[in-house]
Amino acid sequence: MDNHVVLGFLITALSALTIPLVLSAVRDSVGEAAARRYLPVLVLAPYAIWVAVSLDGLVATLGAAAIVAGLRASRTRNRGLKATNWALAAGLFVGVAALFSYSAPWLGLSIVCVYFARRRAFLNVVTGIGALVPVLAAQLLGFGWADGLVAAETDYASRVAPYRSVLWWSAISVVVLLLATGPAIVASARKLRNTAAWPFLVGAGAAVVFSIAAGLARGGVEHAWLPFFPWLTVAAVAPEKPAGELPPSPLLLTAVGAALAIVVEALLITPW
Numbered sequence: 001m002d003n004h005v006v007l008g009f010l011i012t013a014l015s016a017l018t019i020p021l022v023l024s025a026v027r028d029s030v031g032e033a034a035a036r037r038y039l040p041v042l043v044l045a046p047y048a049i050w051v052a053v054s055l056d057g058l059v060a061t062l063g064a065a066a067i068v069a070g071l072r073a074s075r076t077r078n079r080g081l082k083a084t085n086w087a088l089a090a091g092l093f094v095g096v097a098a099l100f101s102y103s104a105p106w107l108g109l110s111i112v113c114v115y116f117a118r119r120r121a122f123l124n125v126v127t128g129i130g131a132l133v134p135v136l137a138a139q140l141l142g143f144g145w146a147d148g149l150v151a152a153e154t155d156y157a158s159r160v161a162p163y164r165s166v167l168w169w170s171a172i173s174v175v176v177l178l179l180a181t182g183p184a185i186v187a188s189a190r191k192l193r194n195t196a197a198w199p200f201l202v203g204a205g206a207a208v209v210f211s212i213a214a215g216l217a218r219g220g221v222e223h224a225w226l227p228f229f230p231w232l233t234v235a236a237v238a239p240e241k242p243a244g245e246l247p248p249s250p251l252l253l254t255a256v257g258a259a260l261a262i263v264v265e266a267l268l269i270t271p272w
Contacts, residue, residue: 008052015057015226019043021064022230028071029114030196030238037237044258047180047222047229054223059100063107063227066093067200070111070127074118087123091130097227098131098145099138103207104227105131110203117199170212173221177208177232180222182257184233195238204228 019042027035051057066089072078073086090111097104108131115123135145178185192201207228211221 011055011057012052014061015051018057018060018064018230021061021068022234025064025067025071025200026197026234026238028068028075029200034237038234040254041184041233041236041257042230044254045180045184045229045233046182046257046260047226050180050223050226054226055100056223056226059097059104060227060230062093062097062100063104064230066090066097066107067110067114067231069093070114070123073123073127074115074120076118083120083123084126087126088130091127092133094127095131095134099134099143101224101227103211103224106207106210107203107227107231109206110199110231113199113202117196173212176222177225179260180225181229181233182260183252184236184257187236188233189235191235191238195235197235197238200231200234204231208232 019039022042023035023039026038051060069086069090073083073090075083078086091108094105094108094111097107108127111127112124115121115127138145188201192198204227208225211225
């Protein structure tokens with residue numbers, strides 16, 4: 001077994017931690033019953049086939065950890081130093097994730113929405129400071145995050161933009177998004193306005209919309225958007241009102257998602 005195989009297993013194992021973290025966030029926001037119903041949808045999601053081939057899976061884990069920490073910080077019973085520590089941890093996770101992916105900070109918008117929804121707006125200051133710590137530390141070590149972002153966009157524009165139409169590749173990226181998330185994203189979008197899971201959809205949705213509007217979605221979104229896919233489908237099993245009834249177990253969503261994953265994998269490994 002060479003180092004590449006070991007590294008692949010390590011990345012996959014760390015990326016798989018996204019599942020319990022997302023489920024923890026769902027349980028904290030919309031209840032344990034919804035989290036149990038979301039488990040098969042999350043585990044058998046079509047986008048899982050890309051987890052082992054990209055560091056974006058690790059970014060997904062860091063982003064999920066940040067959201068969980070933000071939820072813990074904003075709990076009613078957590079006040080003072082305990083809430084501050086959790087909020088600081090949320091910011092640190094976002095900051096570290098930003099060092100791996102320039103799109104990761106968009107998940108911080110979900111944390112901001114959680115704080116305002118729970119009337120803990122002051123925690124935004126603590127989380128913001130925490131997010132700056134890894135970025136400033138990298139700056140002191142010689143890596144300028146902002147400079148790297150500008151350089152990456154310039155390099156992308158010179159190598160990719162002249163050969164890929166913004167309009168066509170934006171449409172292709174949307175198709176990839178629908179294939180990667182399956183029918184669960186439709187069920188989730190229908191409940192955007194009527195579920196406590198709306199902050200997750202806002203943060204992830206804003207990241208996707210920005211990528212498309214800025215013309216950056218020109219290939220590779222199947223793994224670049226891994227940090228956002230789980231949050232786009234999280235409302236599929238959430239109650240439509242805080243005291244509303246839960247929808248039935250999503251057996252059809254799970255079956256279609258799993259079948260779609262098999263089809264996508266078969267197409268990817270078939271030589272043409």
